[in-house]
Amino acid sequence: MHMEAQKYVWEGAIPLQIHLHESEVTTLPPPPPTLILAPRIGYLPLLVGLIRPYFSSALPPGVDTVWFEYKGLPLKWYIPTGVLFDLLCPEPERPWNLTVHFRGYPGNVLIPCEGEDSVKWSFINSLKEAAYIINGNCKNVMNMSQSDQAELWRSVMNGSLEGYLRVSSKLKLVTIEDEYSMKMNFSSKSQQGNGETNVAGQPKTGRIPVRLYVWSVSEDFDDLEDAPNIDSWDKVSFINRPVEIHVEKGKFFTLHDAVKMLLPSFFSDNPLISDESPKVDRVDKTEMSSDDTSNNKGRENLSEHVKSSSTTRNAEIKLVRIQGIEPKLEIPFSWVVNNLMNPDHFLHIYICVKVPEANTT
Amino acid sequence: MDILSWDGTLSSTDFSLAARSFADRWKRFNPSFPPWSWVACKKQPWIASREVDEYLSLENICLLILSEEDHGEESGTVEEESSCSKEEEPIDTATLVPSGDGEVHYYDFHVVYSASYRVPVLYFRAYCSSGQPLALDEIEKDLPSCSAKVLLESKWTFITQEEHPYLNRPWYKLHPCGTSEWMKLLFLGDTRHTKSGVKFEQYLVSWFSVVGQVVGLRIPSEMLNDSN
Numbered sequence: 001m002h003m004e005a006q007k008y009v010w011e012g013a014i015p016l017q018i019h020l021h022e023s024e025v026t027t028l029p030p031p032p033p034t035l036i037l038a039p040r041i042g043y044l045p046l047l048v049g050l051i052r053p054y055f056s057s058a059l060p061p062g063v064d065t066v067w068f069e070y071k072g073l074p075l076k077w078y079i080p081t082g083v084l085f086d087l088l089c090p091e092p093e094r095p096w097n098l099t100v101h102f103r104g105y106p107g108n109v110l111i112p113c114e115g116e117d118s119v120k121w122s123f124i125n126s127l128k129e130a131a132y133i134i135n136g137n138c139k140n141v142m143n144m145s146q147s148d149q150a151e152l153w154r155s156v157m158n159g160s161l162e163g164y165l166r167v168s169s170k171l172k173l174v175t176i177e178d179e180y181s182m183k184m185n186f187s188s189k190s191q192q193g194n195g196e197t198n199v200a201g202q203p204k205t206g207r208i209p210v211r212l213y214v215w216s217v218s219e220d221f222d223d224l225e226d227a228p229n230i231d232s233w234d235k236v237s238f239i240n241r242p243v244e245i246h247v248e249k250g251k252f253f254t255l256h257d258a259v260k261m262l263l264p265s266f267f268s269d270n271p272l273i274s275d276e277s278p279k280v281d282r283v284d285k286t287e288m289s290s291d292d293t294s295n296n297k298g299r300e301n302l303s304e305h306v307k308s309s310s311t312t313r314n315a316e317i318k319l320v321r322i323q324g325i326e327p328k329l330e331i332p333f334s335w336v337v338n339n340l341m342n343p344d345h346f347l348h349i350y351i352c353v354k355v356p357e358a359n360t361t
Numbered sequence: 362m363d364i365l366s367w368d369g370t371l372s373s374t375d376f377s378l379a380a381r382s383f384a385d386r387w388k389r390f391n392p393s394f395p396p397w398s399w400v401a402c403k404k405q406p407w408i409a410s411r412e413v414d415e416y417l418s419l420e421n422i423c424l425l426i427l428s429e430e431d432h433g434e435e436s437g438t439v440e441e442e443s444s445c446s447k448e449e450e451p452i453d454t455a456t457l458v459p460s461g462d463g464e465v466h467y468y469d470f471h472v473v474y475s476a477s478y479r480v481p482v483l484y485f486r487a488y489c490s491s492g493q494p495l496a497l498d499e500i501e502k503d504l505p506s507c508s509a510k511v512l513l514e515s516k517w518t519f520i521t522q523e524e525h526p527y528l529n530r531p532w533y534k535l536h537p538c539g540t541s542e543w544m545k546l547l548f549l550g551d552t553r554h555t556k557s558g559v560k561f562e563q564y565l566v567s568w569f570s571v572v573g574q575v576v577g578l579r580i581p582s583e584m585l586n587d588s589n
Contacts, residue, residue, distance in 0.1 A: 078524075107531070109530060117517075121521070125536070129478070133477050209477070241476040242476060
């Protein structure tokens with residue numbers, strides 16, 4: 001089975017040290033912080049039931065509206081916890097010190113959260129979106145039986161990969177076959193436990209659900225420890241755009257190809273991607289993506305695009321991180337997708353970009 | 362494109378085209394109404410791509426309640442619109458909505474392209490004159506009765522609060538998962554598309570004739586039938 005990496009992802013957890021915000025402490029001494037393991041694929045509001053008992057006696061009177069904060073930044077609860085950690089801690093901080101608030105929900109910046117139900121539906125809507133990207137409709141998700149839906153959600157909450165696969169396989173959300181693993185089977189240096197390839201997994205489409213989080217920094221830093229804090233969500237660009245893959249015979253569509261497709265302006269002048277990325281001869285078919293097929297109407301946008309790309313001359317990709325790891329960019333994208341995606345079938349990629357100072361206003 | 366092989370979606374380039382065409386026609390046929398503007402988003406240039414990062418925007422609208430005229434006629438299109446708009450004062454097509462407490466409610470509407478669904482998506486937010494945002498249950502009272510009913514039945518799959526893709530703030534979003542299907546049906550019933558292929562310039566006008574009704578915004582039938 002080639003599920004090894006997927007198992008690591010599902011078992012991945014981040015040690016959190018949760019502090020109650022001082023403005024909500026009404027007891028002396030204040031309650032000590034509490035330690036808790038947060039699953040990478042989980043969501044922060046799902047931890048509230050475990051956290052509340054530690055702090056409930058210290059709280060001022062009122063109704064709970066729980067939210068989390070890291071160094072003054074209110075955390076978006078619908079982003080998987082692992083992605084938040086990768087994004088906000090370039091240099092991993094363990095335990096991760098978060099502050100919990102039970103009062104004063106910042107509704108102007110955060111989507112309201114009505115507890116588990118909100119999280120569940122945010123997850124299902126995300127899954128629906130992924131299904132639409134992959135299959136061109138979301139019927140399989142919409143028509144899921146109540147019991148399957150409940151089981152799927154329970155497996156995500158409990159981190160049960162087996163339970164998850166049992167239900168999610170019915171959704172027929174196969175994006176691309178992991179041609180890398182297949183090839184490994186044929187080659188002599190077969191990876192351990194790489195024996196099976198899902199025969200049913202015929203590629204149906206080349207659209208891959210991707211959520212890209214781009215953090216632009218103007219300060220240069222050599223060491224991740226010296227990276228500045230993200231003190232505002234406005235410094236992060238959320239790019240929600242499927243990757244359309246093009247598999248050439250005998251060539252792998254790599255993670256590098258995918259990043260290039262998502263952030264084309266980095267690649268329009270010269271290969272700006274940092275030293276790690278190997279210069280491999282690739283056929284760039286992005287020009288042929290269906291949206292632009294020799295359409296005169298597209299010219300206007302294209303010319304804007306060319307103009308803007310000149311500003312990227314000194315921009316540089318500092319970091320590409322998925323599920324806590326910094327994968328080599330020459331890895332086949334199919335492997336990355338099949339092994340590192342989240343249960344909502346989206347591949348969440350975090351990219352840190354160093355941009356020239358002049359453009360950071 | 363031949364309509365039979367069309368899946369009801371449009372590319373980002375066609376969206377940008379259709380959006381401009383929609384805004385032009387809106388100005389022409391709805392002269393008393395504020396115009397839609399085409400907003401370039403503030404996304405940073407170094408991550409610009411060939412996709413459009415622009416959206417249509419109509420802001421500070423006092424929503425016209427149409428619920429009384431609806432009479433549960435949920436599938437009704439814009440037939441009544443022409444008579445309805447004639448009755449209005451030329452300066453003030455957007456009738457003020459006096460809510461229960463006599464407070465006026467303002468609405469901002471954005472039409473954003475979804476690269477996932479390959480269709481336009483309506484985002485909106487509402488606030489009162491003090492700038493205080495309205496909660497969904499208050500908005501519900503402003504919506505036509507049929508929308509309020511669907512809202513009640515499908516709490517999580519019809520209108521939900523989500524992050525605005527460009528503004529990073531909570532906005533209400535009309536779920537787009539069925540859009541391509543009903544758009545195809547809509548175009549199949551229109552000879553302009555069945556005879557000589559899908560006309561994408563028409564896309565947003567047709568789309569808005571349905572989606573606008575959810576929030577009580579109607580478009581004149583002349584606008585819907587105009588082919589230029």
